[in-house]
Amino acid sequence: MAAAAELIAELGWGRVTTRTVAERAGLPHGAVSYHFRGKQELLIEATMFAFARAVPADEFAALPGVEDLIALISAEIADRDRIDPLLSRLMFEAMREAERDPALRERMAAMLTQYRELLIATVRAEQERGAVFAGAPAEAIATLLGAVGDGLLLHAMLDPGLDVPAALNALRALLAPRPPRPAG
Amino acid sequence: MAAAAELIAELGWGRVTTRTVAERAGLPHGAVSYHFRGKQELLIEATMFAFARAVPADEFAALPGVEDLIALISAEIADRDRIDPLLSRLMFEAMREAERDPALRERMAAMLTQYRELLIATVRAEQERGAVFAGAPAEAIATLLGAVGDGLLLHAMLDPGLDVPAALNALRALLAPRPPRPAG
């Protein structure tokens, strides 16, 4: 039941009840306990299902080096924040919950690692192409990029007036390659 | 009852119960409802209290233009993550909850605005001093810095192995001033 994912995003992990999920899905209440071992299992499955459906595996495989890096980040934010706020909220809920539930943590970690690997590879490729500032290791820049993405998401969620495009332009300028610093 | 803040960080906002808070604080159960109008008020007050105690007002006033900007960010992360992991988790919980509770959102927004104003002023001063990349508006760079700070916090929380110092070095390099890009 991927409709449970909606409710996690809307209400928060802890406020989702089995009844609400059943109602939203138009299913009988007993079905929840019948198909899943418990609420937690339902929510975890729903979360991973929603992520898997949103980012198909082959998209991950195809991306590095193809898209401009900034455009990638930008599109990601735009997707999350404008087109489907569900996913960004769900991501935060799941991150929070993952800190406490080992089962979820494991699955989230795998997903995040995959995403991080993609970022590193992309940064490295762009650096080799000369399209991105090469004065720092790709790993470190990728870490920054991931942090900027989620941080902007978080701040934009709290302050809808935040000028995300301007911030992304600044990021673009910062990431631009540059000549070696003149001595002195 | 600043001991409630601990529990928010440990258990998550929604899993804190009045009973648990009372036990942790060594107080009778009725005391919670006696001193606060309800659980939510208690948690909000505890949150703001913890933040206020962690970042004294005069520190805010003294910082701009005095400290190196990167050092500021770095110190902030180090403080939060090493000295008192409570604060970073609490921040995350509070941000998540602020999305749903208008009262908390208002207070968090005020705090973040104050922090953002400080960042902007600092960035602008450093740009004028020639110590920070001037190719983007101070507002946009400050937005990025705030996002990077909280994003790194979040990711470091989820992945304790994350190389934060390396990322901060990369940030330092990216923020360094640079000569105008050669034409072409």
Place this chain on the structure above:
Amino acid sequence: MAAAAELIAELGWGRVTTRTVAERAGLPHGAVSYHFRGKQELLIEATMFAFARAVPADEFAALPGVEDLIALISAEIADRDRIDPLLSRLMFEAMREAERDPALRERMAAMLTQYRELLIATVRAEQERGAVFAGAPAEAIATLLGAVGDGLLLHAMLDPGLDVPAALNALRALLAPRPPRPAG
């Protein structure tokens, strides 16, 4: 759960607790909140259920013009006060509560209106038959009769020694038809 009605009569509306109701009914505590949206709904449903069960609808339909009016009132009081003191107390509690709860008030008003319509029709029929004093409008006499009924109920409840039969005899005498008052 019509057993809740007993407790309203015995303890008073405000002193009935869900726990008491559950115990009296031999049901687990959670059942109350499961079957009704809340305590108030339970008590309201129990009240209307008890009234509906006590005065079947067809009795209402059959009465007007058939029974002697006094006998009607008398039977009503006797029924309520002797056969089932529960109902008179319940009626009083419900009236008191109806002043504050709009939902209950609406349902009580509907019931009282139905009863009052019956009284008016009966009075009017008896007046036309020449069996009841015709010197006042049927509506006004019906209002008095309704008031006398509930007033006697109330006073008999508070003072068990009250001579209700004597009062009903007096009512019978007062309601008797009379010749036009001699002029002067």
Place this chain on the structure above:
Amino acid sequence: MAAAAELIAELGWGRVTTRTVAERAGLPHGAVSYHFRGKQELLIEATMFAFARAVPADEFAALPGVEDLIALISAEIADRDRIDPLLSRLMFEAMREAERDPALRERMAAMLTQYRELLIATVRAEQERGAVFAGAPAEAIATLLGAVGDGLLLHAMLDPGLDVPAALNALRALLAPRPPRPAG
């Protein structure tokens, strides 16, 4: 604190809290427990105080035979319902509570007996004056009058559209003296 009487009338006996009383009276909270043995004592004292203040003893003594009986009832209803609904509501609350609290019952009974004696004496005097229907014992008519008074009060409280003046006119007509019934 006679201001507690207001709250009984407004909220109902069981819903009055010591805090509310103290606030309404502008007094410190501790004063309630200091001056009275408990909440119940406070409410009982407040009730009797309000009644005593509303109907001074000498008024009771002066009334019988002086006022027209209907005017007395009418004035009573008007007073209660229009000028000061507080007293009528308080009366009902106190009656209800008196069923359960012996201490209150005793004091209410004394008051009601005094009132009933007054009614009987008045009816008897009016009957002797030839101003009231003499075909029934004064006691029984007094019982009816008392019941009509409280019954009308109760119904008028529930149904503000009730035509009380018309009902009182009918009562006046019913109580009018009449010649012996013509034979046949």
Place this chain on the structure above:
DNA sequence: TATGAATGAGTTTTCATTCAT
């Protein structure tokens, strides 16, 4: 296999009363 009624543990909240100051 599927359902949804029923259960009871757990949570928040209210409030009369107590008692140190």
Place this chain on the structure above:
DNA sequence: GATGAATGAAAACTCATTCAT
């Protein structure tokens, strides 16, 4: 004497889970 902070008993309500059908 007077205050109001503190206590804890009791109440309503929620909800995941169980289980008879």
